[in-house]
Amino acid sequence: MKIYKTGDIVDIKGNGAIQKGMPHKIYHGKTGRVFNVTRRAVGVVVNKRVKGRILAKKINLRVEHIFQSRCREDFLKRVKANDEKKRQAKKEGKRVQLKRMPVQPRTQHFVRTKRNEPEVVEPIPYEFVA
Numbered sequence: 001m002k003i004y005k006t007g008d009i010v011d012i013k014g015n016g017a018i019q020k021g022m023p024h025k026i027y028h029g030k031t032g033r034v035f036n037v038t039r040r041a042v043g044v045v046v047n048k049r050v051k052g053r054i055l056a057k058k059i060n061l062r063v064e065h066i067f068q069s070r071c072r073e074d075f076l077k078r079v080k081a082n083d084e085k086k087r088q089a090k091k092e093g094k095r096v097q098l099k100r101m102p103v104q105p106r107t108q109h110f111v112r113t114k115r116n117e118p119e120v121v122e123p124i125p126y127e128f129v130a
Contacts, residue, residue, distance in 0.1 A: 009069040021062030
């Protein structure tokens with residue numbers, strides 16, 4: 001069993017083998033933050049959409065129905081990599097770009113048709129079969 005602490009981010013996944021402390025079907029697959037820890041259960045704050053609003057709901061679940069969330073792994077990995085880049089740049093005395101950049105367009109090139117004949121794309125004609 002995993003030890004959960006207040007502030008941990010957890011994923012809710014109902015386990016049918018244990019019916020006690022099971023989440024309602026609305027909360028299955030949701031991610032929340034632990035606000036209370038007891039011997040067998042944890043309290044989790046989850047956002048729930050009700051009509052046009054999003055409400056913060058506090059629910060109590062047994063530990064069999066929750067798992068440590070992996071949603072922050074990429075962020076934490078990026079923070080460590082950025083710190084390392086900053087350290088290297090400071091040592092070398094130059095600036096470094098740390099912001100995420102979207103994928104740039106591909107570079108230009110010629111499409112040759114010497115051995116690559118153009119393919120005609122057209123819809124198949126409709127045939128009425130009676």
